[in-house]
Amino acid sequence: MTSQYKASRFSAPSKQPTQTYRLSSMCLPAPLSVGDLDTFSTISRQVSPLRKRQTLFAQGEEFKSLYIVRCGSLKQVYRDITNEEHITQFYLPGEVVGLDAISSGFHPGVTQALETTSVCEILPEALEELAQKRPGELGMNGCFLRVMSRALHQERMMVRLFLNRTSDVRLASFLLALSTRFRQQGYSPFSFRLSMSRSDIGNYLGLAVETVSRLLGRFQDLELLTAKGREIRIDDLDGLTALADGRGRQSIWHATVSSPSSSHLASMPAH
Amino acid sequence: MTSQYKASRFSAPSKQPTQTYRLSSMCLPAPLSVGDLDTFSTISRQVSPLRKRQTLFAQGEEFKSLYIVRCGSLKQVYRDITNEEHITQFYLPGEVVGLDAISSGFHPGVTQALETTSVCEILPEALEELAQKRPGELGMNGCFLRVMSRALHQERMMVRLFLNRTSDVRLASFLLALSTRFRQQGYSPFSFRLSMSRSDIGNYLGLAVETVSRLLGRFQDLELLTAKGREIRIDDLDGLTALADGRGRQSIWHATVSSPSSSHLASMPAH
DNA sequence: CGCACACTTGACGGGGTTCAAGTGTAGTGG
């Protein structure tokens, strides 16, 4: 079985197991692998695409099917007891939607499209049928358990990322995760369009909208990226990665701009 | 070796379509339900108990089996690329250990006992055998998917709990979750002993050790609980719950002590 | 134009981390 991570380093289990992960790569769920996608597509069927703001299911709605995102994106919003809204996940192409509804039988939050989005439905009957025909597929090596295990692991890493990191690390990690996902989908990892608002990003990362905005401006001052509205162009991938891998609680606000013209920070914009 | 109770109930645990969840109840993983425990116990076997600090598996170790905690407790520590340690989970009795290793095939962190702990091993062969005999058991209604789905959901709620809540809410939620778990195990929910250090708690909740210590002192000032070393006695469950359900970013530092003798805050200890 | 909403930018305050020092408390060996 192929590992999702750099498993080639672990030739022998007896070797010193110093396996570490990059927190920055844990900011978004990973898509299904090609093999898993094959398995799933045998038991799924296309449904009519969702328009922007249309919901796939409401909070508290009964669990019926799982879905796989084909193209577009969704956000899962969960409203808590104090009527606050929390964005618990963004779903990008290749990701399975609805896994967290299996246990309770009800969807824990609204899931709605951020843009025109098409999804495939995994029919439970087809799944049961698959279970009868190929029981191994659902065992320890089955794609289902693998997918859920990965989701669980990633969610766990997310907690750590957000708990102990400054706002700049969080945002850099988020943008890098997006970049990686776009590359996996065959799009440019350096230039892409955000389907979610600043407010959504802030909510997801536990930051105020103002902080997100300020950080994006700061990233541009540091010449890490260029942001015009929701269009993002990453200019310095290594720099952004270094930032995301930083561990300290020190923010980048007081970092000096490495560009020759050090005065443009306090001066007027160039145009 | 078969249990006299049949694991025949596979209905969804939750009856009403809950609209909202209490974040405070999401601070620790939930134990297996009785029915699930029955199913698991048919395919598990006891292993020799772990002593304090002994590890169940190391970080990067190959995934072989799942385990269920019988008694005692463990912590899962994950060391990241910057050599920092993060406690990603505490495992209490009834909880399944190792679910996050299925996808990659390697354990993402060290899991070691906080005290003398006994666990049951779930043999993969027995699991495969079960898959052959009772394929439905591993389908959408199977206990496995349910357990993982619940873990995923809880991890997601944890993120939201920790992202937007103040330190006092986090700690109160953690203590209440512990209390609930102890009650489920048949122990007193009001008086128990922490198996983890202040440092562990702080790491898990994303707080400095000093903050945990200060908060525990503050909780005592407010007569919510009594803490002597690792012994905890909850004096005001409702008050603690109200604190955990609070949503604001305002901490309790400037809250006035409601007790009649308002002077004992600045005065000498009673003895 | 007017309204709504997304986004930006500035000023300020507070919660919580960090630094620093002190106080138990357990474990070991004399």
Add this chain to the structure above:
DNA sequence: CCACTACACTTGAACCCCGTCAAGTGTGCG
């Protein structure tokens, strides 16, 4: 028994990241 060490825990003071409040600037839509 005490001395000694190591570590868990407490307590105090200062700083700073980031949330809040406030105001201003696009940008789209009727």
